[in-house]
Amino acid sequence: MSLIISVASQKGGVGKSTISRLISREFAVNDFQVLIADMDISQSTCVHWNKRRLRDQLEPVIDVQLFGSVDKALKLAPNYDLIVFDGAPHATKQTIDLAKHSDIIIMPTGVALDDLEPAKDLAKELLGKGIPKEKIVVVFNHVGSSQAELEEATEYIKDKGLYVIGPYLPEKTSYRRASDDGKAATETTHTSTNQKADEVAQAIMNRIETIMQNV
Ligand SMILES: Nc1ncnc2c1ncn2[C@@H]1O[C@H](COP(=O)(O)OP(=O)(O)OP(=O)(O)O)[C@@H](O)[C@H]1O
Ligand SMILES: [Mg+2]
Structure with missing residues (x-):
């Protein structure tokens, strides 16, 4: 059975595609057969x-396909x-559908209230649809140089009972x-930037392991 990870947010530009590619690349270097299901049919x-990646013949190879529905992508699960x-x-609606089929839902967000509030609202919506809280993992992106801002954002998320790496x-x-x-x-x-990204990927992988052990 393949592992299913969703990277979702209500807000645009918070880093869904960046985090999707990061996780995919890190699993792929560990010899996983990885498919990115690009659900963003407009962009x-x-x-x-991946066209740029293929053009430059970068390794590891990651398959990427565009899908209009979650079901269509899941049909390929036996191959990955x-x-x-x-x-x-x-x-x-798509996010709820994705969440129902996922082992883990990663929610990237910025650290400003403008970003945190929609993240909180989406989490609330998912919980309301019966998605277990443990499956939701918040990841901060676009973090600036202020330690205080980062700490306040961490407090905000934890205060909502959500898990943030x-x-x-x-x-x-x-x-x-x-x-x-x-x-x-x-x-x-x-x-240094590679190392920061690697730490994010490792923390996500560790969280997945914990979630999978508890199901
Ligand atoms: N940590 C970062 N530092 C600098 N630029 C970043 C960072 N993370 C993402 N970006 C850039 O910000 C833009 C938005 O990121 P990305 O496409 O990953 O977000 P997204 O949530 O997928 O956006 P959309 O909602 O439009 O799908 C891209 O140009 C991306 O390269
Ligand atoms: Mg995107």
């Missing part, structure tokens, strides 16, 4: 990214060890540049 972000769903923004992605041009080159957040030209 096809991961599909375009992992399917990562890169969700579309503003797609509550410690490692986060800082706001760095090199993540955008890597993406421009068909690369993941662990494949930037800087060791």
Whole structure:
């Protein structure tokens, strides 16, 4: 049976596609057969990214396909060890559907209240639909240099009873540049940014292990 991970948020631009590609790349280097199911039919972000990756013959190979429905993507599950769903923004119905089929739902968010409130609202919506709280994992992205802002955001999420991983992605041009080159957040030209991304990926993998042990 393949592992199903969804990366979702109500808000646009918080890093769903960036985190999807990061996780996919890290599993793929560990010899997982990975499919990114790009659910964003209007932008096809991961599909375009993979064209750049294929053009430059980057390893490991990650399959990416665009899907209009969760069911269609799940039909391919027997062919893969992992399917990562890169969700579309503003797609509550799709997100609920994804969450129901997922082992884990990763919710990237920025650290400002403008970002945290929609994340909280989406989590509430998912919980209302019977998604177990343990399956929801918040990841901070676009984090600036203020430690106080990060701490307050962490408190905000914890206060809502949600799980947030410690490692986060800082706001760095090199993540955008890597993406421009068909690369993941662990494949930037800087060791320090790669390391930060690797810590995020490791923390997500550890959380998945914990969740899978408890089901
Ligand atoms: N930590 C970061 N530092 C700098 N740029 C980033 C970071 N994370 C993401 N970006 C950039 O921000 C933009 C939005 O990121 P991304 O596409 O991953 O978000 P998204 O949630 O998938 O957006 P959408 O809602 O439109 O699908 C992209 O240009 C991406 O390269
Ligand atoms: Mg996206």
